[in-house]
Amino acid sequence: MKKPVIGLVAALLPYPESDSAFHCDRQYANDTYCQSIVRAGGNPILILPTEDISGSVSLVDGLLFMGGHDIDPSLYNEERSELCKKSVLSEDRFQLDVFYEAQRQKKPILGICRGHQLINIALGGTLYQDYRLRKETEVDHLVESQYDLASHEIIIREGSTLHSLMGRTKVGVNSLHHQTVKTVGKGLEVTAWTEDGSIEALEGKDILTVQFHPESMVARSDEMLPLFTWLVEKSTSSR
Numbered sequence: 104m105k106k107p108v109i110g111l112v113a114a115l116l117p118y119p120e121s122d123s124a125f126h127c128d129r130q131y132a133n134d135t136y137c138q139s140i141v142r143a144g145g146n147p148i149l150i151l152p153t154e155d156i157s158g159s160v161s162l163v164d165g166l167l168f169m170g171g172h173d174i175d176p177s178l179y180n181e182e183r184s185e186l187c188k189k190s191v192l193s194e195d196r197f198q199l200d201v202f203y204e205a206q207r208q209k210k211p212i213l214g215i216c217r218g219h220q221l222i223n224i225a226l227g228g229t230l231y232q233d234y235r236l237r238k239e240t241e242v243d244h245l246v247e248s249q250y251d252l253a254s255h256e257i258i259i260r261e262g263s264t265l266h267s268l269m270g271r272t273k274v275g276v277n278s279l280h281h282q283t284v285k286t287v288g289k290g291l292e293v294t295a296w297t298e299d300g301s302i303e304a305l306e307g308k309d310i311l312t313v314q315f316h317p318e319s320m321v322a323r324s325d326e327m328l329p330l331f332t333w334l335v336e337k338s339t340s341s342r
């Protein structure tokens with residue numbers, strides 16, 4: 104049987120970070136995202152910058168927006184804070200265009216970390232340019248040493264999609280972000296928080312987004328696999 108095709112929206116690795124002998128940028132997806140989709144029963148492909156975004160989106164059954172750079176604060180009408188890290192406007196605009204086209208074509212969407220933040224901005228939400236700009240900051244959100252292990256707990260709203268996938272209201276997650284959602288975009292609901300009130304998950308119609316990195320935890324255990332299974336199963340039923 105043909106597997107649901109999941110479009111991974113390409114991330115940009117600009118030169119010289121790309122370390123390319125050809126002095127060029129790279130468009131890429133971390134293998135952990137690919138492997139998570141494969142383990143969930145999907146067939147991952149890369150959505151690349153193109154003038155025919157509509158054509159590319161029509162090739163896939165669902166989309167995954169992955170982790171990556173900060174997003175240019177001008178896209179949510181804020182001045183750049185000195186705490187904001189590197190952003191690339193062309194990458195932001197490409198990924199936003201893919202999101203809007205995916206919505207037009209009614210494709211299910213999973214967003215992870217930058218993807219979660221991008222989708223919130225696409226729907227009119229805003230970000231804290233660094234989580235330490237929040238008033239309450241008891242939780243450390245940038246714990247790179249535990250990239251595949253839980254470093255803080257999240258509290259999940261009962262009755263949410265995330266609750267049905269995890270089967271409980273408290274789950275340990277990894278945390279490798281320094282920005283976080285401030286105001287929530289139109290049509291989205293907050294479905295998970297940390298104990299100090301930082302937003303960790305959003306849901307809308309056929310949209311699920313998380314601030315943590317389930318793709319990295321999937322390499323160690325199946326606990327986070329249901330998030331990817333949700334996307335693959337939704338993508339099956341949308342055809």
Ligand SMILES: [Mn+2]
Pocket residue numbers: 243244255277278279280303314315
């Ligand atoms: Mn976190």
